[in-house]
Amino acid sequence: MSDARPLTAHTTARRALRRRLLGGLLLxxxxxxxxxxxxAALTGAAVWAFWLLAAVAGYLAAARxxxxxxxxxxxxxxxxxxxxxxxxxxxxxxxxxxxxxxQLRLFRRMGMQIVDSETLVRARLAGRPVPGNxxxxxxDDGYLDNWVAATPILRRHGACATLFVSTDFIAxxxxxxxxxxxxxxxxxxxxxxxxELRALEAEGTFRIEAHGTDHGRIATGPETVDRLTPENAxxxxxxxxxxMPGDKHDWYLRRNRPxxxxxxxxxxxxxxAARGWSSDTGQESDAAYxxxxxxxxxxxxxxxxxxxxxxxxxxxxxxxxxxxxARALAREAGFLATTAGQARNAAxxxxxxxxxxxxxxxxxxxxxxxxxxxxVRAQIRCFQGYVGWVAVLGAVGALRRAVRLLARTRVRGxxxxxxxxxxxxx
Numbered sequence: 001m002s003d004a005r006p007l008t009a010h011t012t013a014r015r016a017l018r019r020r021l022l023g024g025l026l027l028x029x030x031x032x033x034x035x036x037x038x039x040a041a042l043t044g045a046a047v048w049a050f051w052l053l054a055a056v057a058g059y060l061a062a063a064r065x066x067x068x069x070x071x072x073x074x075x076x077x078x079x080x081x082x083x084x085x086x087x088x089x090x091x092x093x094x095x096x097x098x099x100x101x102x103q104l105r106l107f108r109r110m111g112m113q114i115v116d117s118e119t120l121v122r123a124r125l126a127g128r129p130v131p132g133n134x135x136x137x138x139x140d141d142g143y144l145d146n147w148v149a150a151t152p153i154l155r156r157h158g159a160c161a162t163l164f165v166s167t168d169f170i171a172x173x174x175x176x177x178x179x180x181x182x183x184x185x186x187x188x189x190x191x192x193x194x195x196e197l198r199a200l201e202a203e204g205t206f207r208i209e210a211h212g213t214d215h216g217r218i219a220t221g222p223e224t225v226d227r228l229t230p231e232n233a234x235x236x237x238x239x240x241x242x243x244m245p246g247d248k249h250d251w252y253l254r255r256n257r258p259x260x261x262x263x264x265x266x267x268x269x270x271x272x273a274a275r276g277w278s279s280d281t282g283q284e285s286d287a288a289y290x291x292x293x294x295x296x297x298x299x300x301x302x303x304x305x306x307x308x309x310x311x312x313x314x315x316x317x318x319x320x321x322x323x324x325x326a327r328a329l330a331r332e333a334g335f336l337a338t339t340a341g342q343a344r345n346a347a348x349x350x351x352x353x354x355x356x357x358x359x360x361x362x363x364x365x366x367x368x369x370x371x372x373x374x375x376v377r378a379q380i381r382c383f384q385g386y387v388g389w390v391a392v393l394g395a396v397g398a399l400r401r402a403v404r405l406l407a408r409t410r411v412r413g414x415x416x417x418x419x420x421x422x423x424x425x426x
């Protein structure tokens with residue numbers, strides 16, 4: 001249930017914007033560097049020193065003076081856990097509790113004020129000036145660890161957040177489970193119950209909003225892109241969910257899976273973002289798509305209204321993908337705003353669309369707190385329009401790619417060495 005698994009249009013657009021901004025800054029630095037080199041040649045000074053100083057000065061000046069229209073960051077989290085091994089996509093969406101705690105301290109040092117998402121949305125819809133230090137936090141999917149770890153950490157920092165839940169994954173009624181800081185053993189796997197969700201909202205830590213019903217994907221054509229195997233079955237769990245009508249809170253514990261190994265994996269897309277396809281009826285019609293999306297919106301809104309005592313006003317599109325038609329249907333269903341924006345929540349951006357960035361950890365490819373802080377700070381500053389921070393994100397990304405390449409090279413080398421050793425011993 002991760003926004004990060006496929007490369008979304010949102011991610012692609014954000015990366016393209018970063019590349020354009022970084023390219024502009026580097027062009028300024030190059031021009032300044034060449035000018036410095038020419039000056040060095042005329043004066044007889046060390047060319048490299050002039051080039052370097054002029055390039056750095058040009059970049060810093062451009063980064064300082066070139067600021068886009070300010071926006072408000074909306075940061076997205078999923079799992080906050082010391083043991084997220086039950087999630088097939090843990091590497092993409094789960095962070096350690098210590099990382100969340102450190103990031104909340106960073107926000108305070110940066111002078112950021114965490115506000116409820118509905119407060120931010122209503123201010124923007126009303127056209128009121130929004131303070132530049134306002135930011136919002138989102139947690140998607142309703143994992144139990146949001147209760148176990150995220151809640152006590154947010155509470156300790158006096159922070160609030162929005163929690164988007166998919167109604168098919170709510171855990172059955174049971175006693176409230178232990179949180180961090182209690183003496184009882186902690187359980188990290190699974191999903192929140194309605195009693196826990198009501199308790200979270202009652203204390204003001206989380207506001208519960210809608211994330212659809214089944215977080216599913218849908219076949220969009222007749223093509224087969226893979227076969228279901230034990231190795232890929234985890235990340236393709238959506239195929240099992242599609243055959244599990246209703247309650248899915250224990251999907252990862254079920255022994256009998258409705259879709260057998262070896263089944264064809266169709267080309268697919270998030271169910272609310274695209275028109276489906278089946279061998280019986282072919283491509284889904286506009287009317288059928290509208291009816292299917294309307295049903296999901298209405299069901300998720302009605303169930304949350306029944307259980308929480310109020311109707312949700314925000315809708316988070318699963319996997320951060322949607323369509324213009326789906327947005328219109330969400331407005332008709334009564335939602336004030338939806339996610340999956342590709343901007344920065346600036347005054348000129350659509351007020352009913354929330355743009356978000358997923359926050360992780362180990363940005364350098366290994367555990368390093370100050371690099372993580374630098375990467376998170378850069379993402380917030382980019383939302384606020386500070387163009388110069390794009391270079392920081394680029395540098396951290398380059399370091400991560402280099403670390404991963406080195407790790408793959410070592411693995412291949414280790415495998416080759418092992419093979420040679422075995423051959424020599426045989």
